[in-house]
Amino acid sequence: MGDKANAHPGAAGRAAAADHPASVRNVVLVGHSGAGKTTLVEALALTAGAVNRAGRVEDGGTVSDYDEIEHRQQRSVQLSLVPVEWDGYKVNLLDTPGYADFVGELRAGLRAADAALFVVSAADGVDGSTRMVWEECAAVGMPRAIVVTHLEAARADFEEMTRVCAAAFGGDDPDAVLPLYLPLHGAPGPDGHAPVTGLVGLLTQRLFDYSSGERVESVPGPDRLPLIEEARNRLIEGIIAESEDESLMDRYLGGEDIDVKTLVQDLERAVAHGVFFPVLAAAPAPENARQGLGTVELLELVTGGFPTPLEREAPAVTAPDGTPRSVRACDPDGPLVAEVVKTASDPYVGRVSLVRVFSGTLRPDETVHVAGHGPAERGGGRSALHRADERVGALSAPFGKAQRTLTHCIAGDLACVAKLHRAETGDTLSAKDDPLLMEPWEMPDPLLPLAIRAHSKADEDKLSQGLARLVAEDPTMRLEQNQDTHQVVLWCLGEAHADVALERLRSRYGVQVDVVPHKVSLRETFAARAAGRGRHVKQSGGHGQYAICEIEVEPLPGGSGIEFVDKVVGGAVPRQFIPSVEKGVRAQAARGVAAGYPLIDVRVTLLDGKAHSVDSSDAAFQTAGALALREAAAGARIHLLEPVAEVSVLVGDDYVGAVMSDLSGRRGRVVGTEQAGGGRTLVRAEVPEIEIGRYAVDLRSLSHGTARFSRRYARHEPMPPQLGEKIRRQVEEGA
Known part of the structure; x- marks a missing residue:
């Protein structure tokens, strides 16, 4: 490292298709928001000759022209690929968002890469979330390096x-962490x-001066060598x-004075x-400069020290039926x-899939088998396997908004890959006559609910399709059609994640939605034994309606559901109408008897x-059964039941007290704690769900994102x- 002082491929910096895996380096940039990842990618692209001094590519636009939402919010919200070429190597730079809400994009970048550059700001230091990554x-x-x-x-x-x-x-x-x-x-x-203004190489003992805008190598004077001796010996x-x-x-x-070449080889290994x-250390190039400080050294480390894709084990592969396969x-x-590590929609091209090839060679216009599991349904587990054969569209290497065709x-x-209409993030592409399925990577569970409804009738017609596309693109987002509350709920990772989802619905799919308060699935039950009489008698000429029934209601232990018992004697209610009474009771129970909850x-x-x-009928006894249950409820004390969640919080020891105090303030019951290693504690508690709707946001603030x-x-x-009385009043007032 440090021997290629002025390597600059110029026009060759336009990354093309690689000819051999040994010439590829896949590198993901990781760091907190504002650390300078995107700026560093732009500086590396300039040094590699992929952009001009104004930061623009030949096709127009800049390396950071990714998403209009990113420009408006002034932060990265999605994974971006910038391929450059350096010294005969193709370097795929994967720029990830630093904000915690977009950790799904980070995980996708980690999946696609073989090594990571951790970008740390000298002004801000190392935050807890970066330590976790x-x-x-x-x-x-x-493999990792720090910039x-x-x-x-x-x-x-x-x-x-x-x-x-x-x-x-x-x-x-x-x-093991040294400059x-x-x-x-x-x-x-x-x-x-x-x-x-420059750098001094500890191994080579060479000076690299960037003050002119280009890297100039020289030999340090005798007065400088003692200044680096201690750091050099330690390295x-x-x-x-x-x-x-x-x-x-x-x-x-x-x-013995160890040869520098031997040290460099051992370092790279x-x-x-x-x-x-x-x-x-690295810095962007000043105005009119051709190379940013440290960018040549960084590219040399990436190409010389980071592993090739040949050195990475591929994720486990099976047949679609689960039979292990060896590849x-x-x-x-x-x-x-x-x-497919990422899916996006382009207004001109349509769906575009970012694909990492682990085996074989992908070519345009060939038919491939697409298989994968969609986002898990709420409550855990994986959704059903979806499979389809699709024709691969054009292959390209992205650079900002430009796309350069690959053979x-x-x-x-x-x-x-363009026009893989049925492919979702995380899906596997394989030969159509030899379908395979890769083990999916772990994604965080979205725990912030966002209840939405269409703004207008026109939006309602487009909402379903827009939501389906949104969830297919982003596996960290989950869609729920709640049958109890009749709400459409998008489960997100945080507020910024939710904001981006709403903006994409509006700008990409033309769907305007309103955000409404999220409801939890409440229930009702009797607090004590009660009796009721249902009388449905109508004699108004012609065929009448006649049904009378008397019931008794008593509470049961939690989880018992609804039990119906027949104790009629003497045929007071004909046998054929007893199921009708039960049907009416169950229908009324589903509608609720106090606040409209089951x-x-x-x-x-x-x-x-x-x-x-003559006048008794199935319908009459259904109505009588419902009336009897309502009368029993009118004279009884009805409990509103709220869902309680088992919550497990993995938190640093420094924040355990604050987390436990916060959970208690949410009417939670801490049921246990245990050491989880690495200076962390697992806190287990039972908390009413109505109290943790925003816990994903509040916990992040409480623990500084750790x-x-x-x-x-x-x-x-x-x-x-x-609280139950407050909810009843809201129901009565139509809230």
């Missing part, structure tokens, strides 16, 4: 940020801040500690194996196995009644009388 990458052994940005900020200190990163990411081995370069500072400005020791050559440490400790995590990883000549996409590479957990006993030989929670329906319980 680091742990996810560590769990699967993904420090915003060095121009007041009081920015690269050395201090390196120590912060070592503490946050190093775990038990902070010497490869140290910044060179120019003359201090009026504010006393000395800008970073060498860190590299040797991870070396596969066990004799290297003994030679080094014995005073350690990075590729995910056991050493170099820290670099050789990253073989361009093998059976086709590709995955093929080999194993290990990524491409955009009645549950009661036993209704038919005791007596009267019938007429806590996660899950919820599961447990049972219905009586609501506090004052």
